Amino acid sequence: MTKPVSLSRVAIYATLLAACAVYLIPLVIMLLTSFKSPEDIRTGNLLSWPEVFTAIGWLKAWDGVGGYFWNSVKITIPAVLISTVIGALNGYVLAMWRFRGSQLFFGLLLFGCFLPFQVVLLPASFTIGQLGLANTTSGLVLIHVVYGMAFTTLFFRNYYVSIPDALVRAARLDGAGFFTIFGRILLPMSTPIIMVCLIWQFTQIWNDFLFGVVFASGDTQPITVALNNLVNTSTGAKEYNVDMAAAMIAGLPTLVVYVLAGKYFLRGLTAGAVKG
Amino acid sequence: MATLELRNVNKSYGSGLADTLKNIEISIDSGEFLILVGPSGCGKSTLMNCIAGLEDISGGAILVDDQDISGMSPKDRDIAMVFQSYALYPTMTVHGNIAFGLKMRKMAPAAIEEEVARVAKLLQIEHLLGRKPGQLSGGQQQRVAMGRALARRPKIYLFDEPLSNLDAKLRVEMRTEIKLMHQRLKTTTVYVTHDQIEAMTLGDKVAVMKDGIIQQFGTPKQIYNDPANLFVASFIGSPPMNFIPLRLQRRDGQLLALLDSGQARCELPLGAMEAGFEDREVILGIRPEQILLATDESRNQSSIRAEVEVIEPTGPDTLVFVELNQTKVCCRMAPDDAPQVGQTLELQFDPSKVLLFDAKSGERLLPGKPLASGGKVAQFKAG
Numbered sequence: 001m002t003k004p005v006s007l008s009r010v011a012i013y014a015t016l017l018a019a020c021a022v023y024l025i026p027l028v029i030m031l032l033t034s035f036k037s038p039e040d041i042r043t044g045n046l047l048s049w050p051e052v053f054t055a056i057g058w059l060k061a062w063d064g065v066g067g068y069f070w071n072s073v074k075i076t077i078p079a080v081l082i083s084t085v086i087g088a089l090n091g092y093v094l095a096m097w098r099f100r101g102s103q104l105f106f107g108l109l110l111f112g113c114f115l116p117f118q119v120v121l122l123p124a125s126f127t128i129g130q131l132g133l134a135n136t137t138s139g140l141v142l143i144h145v146v147y148g149m150a151f152t153t154l155f156f157r158n159y160y161v162s163i164p165d166a167l168v169r170a171a172r173l174d175g176a177g178f179f180t181i182f183g184r185i186l187l188p189m190s191t192p193i194i195m196v197c198l199i200w201q202f203t204q205i206w207n208d209f210l211f212g213v214v215f216a217s218g219d220t221q222p223i224t225v226a227l228n229n230l231v232n233t234s235t236g237a238k239e240y241n242v243d244m245a246a247a248m249i250a251g252l253p254t255l256v257v258y259v260l261a262g263k264y265f266l267r268g269l270t271a272g273a274v275k276g
Numbered sequence: 277m278a279t280l281e282l283r284n285v286n287k288s289y290g291s292g293l294a295d296t297l298k299n300i301e302i303s304i305d306s307g308e309f310l311i312l313v314g315p316s317g318c319g320k321s322t323l324m325n326c327i328a329g330l331e332d333i334s335g336g337a338i339l340v341d342d343q344d345i346s347g348m349s350p351k352d353r354d355i356a357m358v359f360q361s362y363a364l365y366p367t368m369t370v371h372g373n374i375a376f377g378l379k380m381r382k383m384a385p386a387a388i389e390e391e392v393a394r395v396a397k398l399l400q401i402e403h404l405l406g407r408k409p410g411q412l413s414g415g416q417q418q419r420v421a422m423g424r425a426l427a428r429r430p431k432i433y434l435f436d437e438p439l440s441n442l443d444a445k446l447r448v449e450m451r452t453e454i455k456l457m458h459q460r461l462k463t464t465t466v467y468v469t470h471d472q473i474e475a476m477t478l479g480d481k482v483a484v485m486k487d488g489i490i491q492q493f494g495t496p497k498q499i500y501n502d503p504a505n506l507f508v509a510s511f512i513g514s515p516p517m518n519f520i521p522l523r524l525q526r527r528d529g530q531l532l533a534l535l536d537s538g539q540a541r542c543e544l545p546l547g548a549m550e551a552g553f554e555d556r557e558v559i560l561g562i563r564p565e566q567i568l569l570a571t572d573e574s575r576n577q578s579s580i581r582a583e584v585e586v587i588e589p590t591g592p593d594t595l596v597f598v599e600l601n602q603t604k605v606c607c608r609m610a611p612d613d614a615p616q617v618g619q620t621l622e623l624q625f626d627p628s629k630v631l632l633f634d635a636k637s638g639e640r641l642l643p644g645k646p647l648a649s650g651g652k653v654a655q656f657k658a659g
Contacts, residue, residue, distance in 0.1 A: 166363035169330050174424075175351035175380035184376075188367035 034058060034244040041240050057241030058249075061230075065246045067219070068226035072206060072253075074137050075222055079144035080201040086145065087152020087197060088190065092182050094153065095160035096168050106157065112150030117210045120147070128215060135217050143215060144205045151204075152197050159193040160186065195264030203254050223250045277306050278341045278431035278464050280327070286335035287322060287488075296322050297488045300336070304481055307462040311479035311496075313469055314511070319488040320468045324434050327466060329353050340431055351380075356425035357434040360441065362417045364409035370396075370420050371405040374427045381428070395423045398457075415446045422457070435467040439474065451477060472512045476500065484508045501629075506638035509561050509631065515595060518567075518605045520560045521635060524553050533560055533630075535600050537582035544625065546632070557635035564595065564608035566629040570622035579622040584615050598623070 029046050034057045036050040044051075062069075093099075094106050124143055125134070133139030163186065171181045212222040221229075227250045231243050258265070280303070287297035297319050304310045312320040325331040327338060329350035338346040345353050356377070364373050374395055378388045396402040399419045409417055418438065425433055435454070439447045455478055458465055469475055475482050476496045483493045484507070492504040503509035509517050524546075525532040531546040531553060544560075570579040582598035589595075594614035596607045598621065607623065615621055632641040 164361055164363065166359040166361050167365065169325075169328075169350075170357065170359060170363040170424075171365070171376075172330065172350045173328060173355065173357050174377035174428075176376075180380070185365050185367075 030244045030248060034061075034241050034248055036241050038237065038239060038241060054241075057239070057245040060239070060242045061245035061249055064230045064242065065223055065226045065249060068221055068223040069249060071137065071216075071220060071226075072222040072224070075140045075144065075212075076202060076205045076253075079141045079148065079205050080198060082141070083145045083148035083152050083201055084194065084197045086149050087154075088156045088187070088194070089182070090149070090153040091156025091158075091160050092186060094157045095163075096165070096181075096186075097178075106153075109150050109153050112147070113154060115150075117147075121210075121214055124211075125215065135215070135220055137216075137220050140211060140215050140220070140222070143211050144201075144208070147211075148201050148204060151200060155193055155197050155200070156190070159190065163189065192264050195261045199257055199261050199265050202257050206254055277462065279306050279339075280304050280310070280432060280464055280466065281339040281342075282323075282327075282336070283339065284336040285323070285326065285333050285338065287319075287326060287331070288334050295334075295488055297326070297333075300490055302481075302483055302490070302493060304464065306464055308480040309458055309465045309467065309478055311467050311469060311475040311482045312485060313472060313475040313482060314485035314491075315470060318485040320470075320485050321436060322488075323485070324357075324436055324466060324468050327432070328355055328357050328434055354428075354431045355434060356428050356430040356432075357436065358421045358425050358438045360437040362409075362421040362441075364417060364420055364424070366409055369406055369408055370401065370412070370423075373409065373420055374423045377424060377428050391427050395427045398426065399423050414442050415450065418442060418450060422454075426457075426461075431464065433463055433465045435465065437468055437470065439469075440471070454478065473514065476512065484511060486511075503561075503631070503640065505640055506559060506561070506633045509633070509640075513563060515564050515606050515608070517561045517563050517631075518603070519633075520562070520601050520603050520605065522558060522560055522601055524556050524558055526554045533558075535580055537580055537598065537600050539583060539620065540581040542580040544627065544630070546627070546630070553641070558641060559633040559635050559638075561631040561633060562605075562625060562629065564606045566626045567605070567607040568624045568626065569607075569609060569613055570624045574624060575622055579624050581620050581622055584617055584619050584621060587614060587617055589614070596621070 025047075032047070032050060033041060035053045035055070036044070037052060037054050037056065040051050090109070094102055094109075124146075128134050128139045128143065131139070131142075133142060167185060168181055171185050176184065206222075207224065208222070209224040209228065212225045213228075216222065216225065227246050230246055282300050282302040285297055285300040286295060288295040300323060302310065312323060314320050322331060326333050326346075329345070329348060333346055336346070337344045340353070340355075365376065368376065371392055374392045375388050378391060383391070392405070393402075396405055399422060401416065401419050401423060404412060404416055404420070409420065412420065418441075421438070438454070439450055442450060451474060454467075458478075467474075467478060475484075476499075479496050481493065482496050482499050484491045484499060486507055492499055492508045494502075499508060499512050503512065506519070510519070520535070522533050522535070525534055525543070527543075533544040533546055535542050535544060568574075580600075582600065584596055584598060585604070586597040587594055588597075589611060592611075593608045594611045596609055596614060598605050598607065633639065634641055
């Protein structure tokens, strides 16, 4: 037996479809435009189907930003991994091994979540300069690790707070030490929150523009800065197909990460949010 | 197998706060089963954590086999614990859970396998070894938690309210199993509970705690028959002991307790007079099973008539409630003898079992002394 289609159902689905369209149309326009030839773009309208599909835009875009794409990879992957590891350790200590002043320490760390990027630019650039890391990939990695630590610590701490103390006590009685408890008991339980951390940090660091533009120059710039430079060049005719393809290249990794690890994202966020 | 002795153990969280544990003195022999019982917040779990080494003590000493362990870290104390929440490692299999403590102690892999097999057989969980804790029922998790403790063959087992997460039927089953296990293994055990039935059934020795103080320490029989104060008397026993407030009287060198059921009055002779007891406000304690129905032979002018207000059949017994001195009094009777509501009964008390407590301090009066001469049924005088 099928249910009769009611008017309210139709209204709900119509609204949902409209919302989907609002979100998807920009992506569709980008994709279509990236495969058009420049003449096609001039003559057709935004949503028209390409007369001929051509990859010329993508090839040119890769020529322009490809090198910077690898810069971004070299910045993002170490920064994400290091900040996640530090966050996990911090969170473990703050949740399970309360020490004198740990609440204050956690409060100060939280403060880091609310600091706008712009506030730390000058002190950070001074520090990076003193360390001799100015305009290097390592310098950017360091900045992202330090800035991301507040968030990753918060994630892991809230997740571990919801895990009963008895588990750690049982492990202590079983003879496990500080790092054994972390590595053998807690870390294997942490998949959801590790995923949250990876996605969050990856998105933050890959999409970062401000730190990239301030602390890197020339060959060490990340793809976001390169994309900006490419799109803002004022010489010659505007090659929208190249711009769109380059933007797609810049946005693709975060998209892939979301698709692959997205199901853990919500699970992990709510797991940390229920208690603590 | 080890003796356990707590010497003047104190615990406080920071200065200015009230002590959580005050002058705890307990000593049990090797192989004994000690129960720590008391209401929530009485410090029994804190005391257990102190024995395990999960919390430090502020003063005193904890001795296992006459060696002070209070400065040692938990892993060096050779103590295993079963937690209320079981605290099984969720990402490990049952096998992994049981083997974890052995691996941490660097036991040889072959010996670990042997030990896991022995424990699994003992607890009948061989078929569960490959499963994760999440795939087990509450009772099975409980067994695994016990298995983890058993595997290490420690000197002392600690049980922290291990049955409180199980349903009523399973709880009774596991209680019997724990007792059986202890009879077989004879390992010194400390068991925390708030359930007085578990305390009575399992313990060789029971320590009743309240507000961080041991109210009484003794065998279950001593605790039940000879409570040190009003708190112990009220906490142990189900249905609880009846407490009837009254003022002591004196006649011919005898102490008398006056009871009034509304229909009748009687004087209960409590034995020879002691100085200072006259006119004292006291609480008379009597257990429900010690109030008897007067039979044709035993009935005399001393029995007291009372009207039945409520009856509660529990199956094996029927609880009959009457009112004496404006207090509800529960009598436990065989279902066949049980009266109807509104009926008038004649009741008799066993005077050797009647206890007196000071109304203000709650301390037991005339401790250990037989209250009536000869232990015969008290002579009640109908008012």
